Amino acid sequence: MVKKTDQYYKKILSDIQYQVTRCSATETPFSGKYCAHNEKGIYHCICCDSPLFSSKEKFLSSCGWPSFSAAILDDSINILQDHSHGMNREEARCTSCDAHLGHRFADGPPPAGIRYCINSVSIAFKHSPKKQSAIFNPILGYKDYIIISRYKNYLLSKDNAINIILLMTSVYITE
Ligand SMILES: [Zn+2]
Numbered sequence: 001m002v003k004k005t006d007q008y009y010k011k012i013l014s015d016i017q018y019q020v021t022r023c024s025a026t027e028t029p030f031s032g033k034y035c036a037h038n039e040k041g042i043y044h045c046i047c048c049d050s051p052l053f054s055s056k057e058k059f060l061s062s063c064g065w066p067s068f069s070a071a072i073l074d075d076s077i078n079i080l081q082d083h084s085h086g087m088n089r090e091e092a093r094c095t096s097c098d099a100h101l102g103h104r105f106a107d108g109p110p111p112a113g114i115r116y117c118i119n120s121v122s123i124a125f126k127h128s129p130k131k132q133s134a135i136f137n138p139i140l141g142y143k144d145y146i147i148i149s150r151y152k153n154y155l156l157s158k159d160n161a162i163n164i165i166l167l168m169t170s171v172y173i174t175e
Contacts, residue, residue, distance in 0.1 A: 002048050002097040009047060017121045021047050021099035024084075024091070029064025032120025036060065042072065043123040048097035052076050052123060053116065059109055066123070068116040069108045077116070079104055092116055 019025040043053040061067040071077040082091035108115030
């Protein structure tokens with residue numbers, strides 16, 4: 001897990017971003033910029049830039065916050081039991097930096113029935129990089145692409161499958 005000081009987060013975050021992600025506050029419903037946002041891309045943690053949700057799993061709900069039916073990777077979100085405010089809820093935190101993101105509820109769409117209810121201020125949207133996904137889609141799943149995206153400069157100089165697969169093997173060992 002990424003360990004940073006409160007001073008660091010106060011410096012890089014706006015006041016509302018800090019209050020939500022580091023102090024578990026909640027933004028006002030229907031106020032967030034990603035509530036009705038429907039472009040294709042990835043939502044990253046505002047604190048540590050880890051990819052958390054894909055637009056593929058985003059759905060419109062009437063709850064007032066951005067809603068997702070799944071995390072981008074099984075282990076990208078850490079679920080904790082939250083008994084605050086007289087309720088029993090599942091709190092969703094970024095696995096990498098422990099940022100509070102929102103909550104997870106069991107009233108999402110089928111088949112999983114999951115709804116991640118996420119504060120807009122805790123995430124940052126980035127468009128899918130079209131050039132790279134065109135190279136990798138025939139070989140890799142999209143989630144695998146996310147893992148290796150940090151090696152994009154190296155990968156872009158290698159355009160055959162063998163090199164990419166060999167590199168992926170080393171990525172999984174060193175991650
Ligand atoms: Zn994070």
